[in-house]
Amino acid sequence: MTASKNGQAIAEARIDECLRDTSGTINLVGLDLNGLDLKTVPESLNNLTSLTRLYLSRNRLTALPEWLSDLTRLTRLYLDDNRLTAVPESLGNLPALAELGLYGNQLTAVPESLKHLDMDGMQKQVGRSSES
Structure with a gap:
C-alpha cells in the first residue's frame, strides 16, 4: 500500500470510528472533511x-x-476542487439545500434540479476546472 493510499485508509477509518456511537443517535450538524484526500x-x-x-x-x-440526498436537513454542501464529472439529479430533492459549492470540478453540466441554488457563480464555471 502506498503512503497516499495508506493515508486515505487511515482517514476513512478514523472518520468511521469518530462517527460510531453506541446510542445509535448522532446529532452532528456540521462536518468538515476538507482536504483529506478522500x-x-x-x-x-x-x-x-x-x-x-x-x-x-x-x-x-x-x-x-x-444516499447523499437522504441527508434532508443539509443547507450547505461544499464539493469544490474534487474530480467530479457529474452531480446526481437527486441532490435537487434536498428540501433545505441553499448553497452548493462545485467550483474546480470537471463538470460538463449541472442538473436542472440544482440550478436554483446559490452556487457562487457555478453556472459560469461548468466545464472548467480551478486549474484553467
Whole structure:
C-alpha cells in the first residue's frame, strides 16, 4: 500500500470510528472533511440525519453516492476542487439545500434540479476546472 493510499485508509477509518456511537443517535450538524484526500464519501455519513453543513472540498472525489440526498436537513454542501464529472439529479430533492459549492470540478453540466441554488457563480464555471 502506498503512503497516499495508506493515508486515505487511515482517514476513512478514523472518520468511521469518530462517527460510531453506541446510542445509535448522532446529532452532528456540521462536518468538515476538507482536504483529506478522500476518493469516496464515507458511508458512515449516511446516518447523520441532523447534518446541515457538509464540507468535502479539496478531496479526490469522482462520484457522489445517491444516499447523499437522504441527508434532508443539509443547507450547505461544499464539493469544490474534487474530480467530479457529474452531480446526481437527486441532490435537487434536498428540501433545505441553499448553497452548493462545485467550483474546480470537471463538470460538463449541472442538473436542472440544482440550478436554483446559490452556487457562487457555478453556472459560469461548468466545464472548467480551478486549474484553467
